[in-house]
């Protein structure tokens with residue numbers, strides 16, 4: 001046998017099962033999943049977490065994480081997370097929701113949960129369309145963007161303007177930490193991980209409602225390859241959906257975070 005100096009620098013996070021995901025090639029749902037699994041492992045929370053899966057492309061998320069998960073009706077994940085968290089307050093609760101699930105079907109749920117200051121963490125995947133059902137227009141679809149239900153491009157005169165969900169929720173007194181990050185390049189992904197860590201720490205410290213919006217690519221429904229999708233996100237999504245922290249309560253700004 002040949003001796004080697006090979007060191008493992010990258011491996012499957014402990015928070016994952018060994019299932020292969022059903023996501024399309026290039027889709028960043030897998031990146032978001034990985035960041036969540038890494039953060040919960042680093043926080044020692046894997047055995048104390050309950051996730052709430054959405055209706056949408058991530059509907060089978062419960063198959064990919066090896067901790068407890070429940071499945072919500074479309075857009076109702078914040079209500080389920082609220083009930084579970086109030087019943088089991090020592091558990092870490094998070095919802096994982098797309099922009100159709102959270103900002104369309106579930107807009108009422110998320111606004112109410114944030115306004116009540118529920119002690120839950122929300123991971124919001126913004127890929128500007130309803131991915132699972134064939135790429136229809138979502139509340140996040142950009143002006144002029146072509147989708148399967150806006151083939152001539154979103155016309156704001158008749159179809160309205162996109163909703164900047166993070167900014168909207170940040171206006172609510174019940175929200176403690178609301179941020180937007182992007183998953184289109186390595187540096188952004190590292191910054192996204194730090195924001196997720198902050199969001200989960202907010203919950204661990206009992207400081208209230210936290211949400212991280214993650215700008216994501218959808219090569220299949222955008223009709224672009226992965227590389228062009230990443231460029232499209234940077235060119236078109238970032239100007240409309242700037243990354244940043246939109247709400248950091250005083251208590252959160254004074255919070256001490258371990259790890260990276």
Ligand SMILES: Cc1ncc(C[n+]2csc(CCOP(=O)(O)OP(=O)(O)O)c2C)c(N)n1
Pocket residue numbers: 055056057058074097098099100101102105125127129130131132133138
């Ligand atoms: C009550 C209800 N309305 C509509 C649908 C159809 N539907 C399933 S997934 C989905 C949208 C999913 O899009 P999004 O939340 O953006 O997630 P993605 O698939 O892009 O990750 C819709 C409209 C449904 N299943 N139930």
